[in-house]
Structures are given as C-alpha cells and as structure tokens.
Amino acid sequence: MPDIARIEHANVRREGKLILKDVSLSLSKGEHIAIVGPNGAGKSTLIDVISRHIYPLATDEYKSFLFGSEKWMRSELEKLIGLVSERNAIFLNTSYKVREIVCSGLYSSLGFDFHHQTKDEDWRKADEELMKVGLYDKRDRVMNTLSSGEKRRIMLARVNINKPKLLLLDEASAALDFPARASLRRLISTYTENSTIVMVTHELSEIIPEIKRVILMDGGRIVMDGNKEDVLTSENLSALFKEKVHVSCSDGIYTAYC
Secondary structure, three states: OOEEEEEEEEEEEEOOOOEEEEEEEEOOOOOOOOEOOOOOOOHHHHHHHHHOOOOOOOOOOOEOOOOOOOOHHHHHHHEEEEEEEEEHOOOEEEOOOOHHHHHHHHHOOOOOOOOOOOHHHHHHHHHHHHHHOOOOOHOOOEEHHHHHHHHHHHHHHHHHOOOOOEEEEOOOOOEEEEHHHHHHHHHHHHHOOOOOOEEOOOOOOOOOOOEEEEEEEOOOEEEEEEEEEHHHHHHHHHHHHHOOEEEEEEEEEEEOOO
16 A cells, blocks of 8 residues: 655654654555554654654654655645644634534634635535534534533544545543543544544553554654554553553453553
8 A cells, every 4th residue: 555654764852852763654545553652752743743743853864755745735734634633722612603613624724704705515514524523403502612522523523524634633532531532432433434544542442443553652762563452462551651551452442451
C-alpha cells in the first residue's frame, strides 16, 4: 500500500530540550494505528509533526511526506487531514450554534461572518454529519450548552465534513465518563472505512478494534512498533509505564490496570 504519511529522523526541540528524538514513522493508506505512552512521551508532538502544525529541526536527515508529496499549502492540508484535539478545540465553549460550527469546518473558520457565502449544499453536508453523530436534533443549540460527550461528537462531525483522508485523534476521549467514552469509540469505528486513523491515547479501552498496529513511545522516542496483540502485553506496558501493569482483552477491547 502507498504511504499516506512518512516521517524520517524528526527531532523537535522546545526550551532547549529535545522532546522528539530521531523519530521515523510510515503510515499506509487504510492502516489504523494507536500511539500509546505516558504523559510527556512525545505523542502529541508527533501528531503535530504529522499534521505540520509544528516543524522539526532542519537537518539533512529529516524528511516528511504527506500523500506522496513533500510540499503542501496549509489550506490544502486542512481539507485532507482532520485533527481532533483539545488544543485546537477553541470553538467548544462559544456561543455559535452547533450547525454553524459543523458547517464552518468546510471553510476552516470559527463560525461565519460577512465574508462567507454559504450554499444550501454546505448546510446539507452539516446536517448529514450531525445525523451520523446522533446530534441532529441539537443542531440549533448553542455550543456552550452541550455536555462534554456531545462536544466531542461535534468535533468529529466538524472535521469529517471534509471527508479527510487522514484522521488524527489526540486524546479524543479525555475526561469523558465510561458510557460517553464507549459511545465515542463506537462512533470512531464508523470512520475507519474512508479515513486512515491515528489515535493517541494512554487509555487502552479507547483503542478501537479496527486498529491493528500499536506504537509505544517514551522519552520522545518510539520504543516499540508492531501488531496490537504483540505490543499490548502486560510485560511491555509494565516496562513502558515503569509500574506493574496487567493487560486484558475482551471482545476486541483492551483494558489495563495497575
């Protein structure tokens, strides 16, 4: 399968400290992966490198390809890559209506102003995405009146209105209760047919069954990369988190406890 993303020898420095250290990664079209690791492992930074929200140190060894090309306009990438992250979710607590937030994803804007000229087709697409996430009946609600679980669903609807080829989920279920997390996991599974998914998490139960490849990160490095069944073991997770970790799997859903 062709590479949808390929990064070679990425190093990222912040405040004089290397937080991503010589990381190389390739991702094939239709392949779904999870990136697991403790806080500060470099998971979110790697997502930012893939999406080109940040750029690594310029070295002779560093290379980055997306969809087979090294050079892209930011406006073009925003149509091809959907990013769900708390860091880019400034619209969650606004007074815009749900339908406006989802529809404005087509224009990579926060709501609309007089510069935008929306079409009936745009609103139809927004309604379709709201129906997929089960929130069509709340399309006229104001964003800051929704629950945390509903807001996460709106985030997914907003990025998926562009039908992205690559969907990056950075702790998409963080702070949700168990029922909301399970509901969001089932929803994410529905996007695997048309998008390649990269999911960042430290909670194994968030990993959808469609993900077959898992990467373990620690200290800014990739320490293991392989099949889910081989990587998500009690031995590997204990070494990663430096605590005794017990891993179990039931109906394709992994859980871990200390």
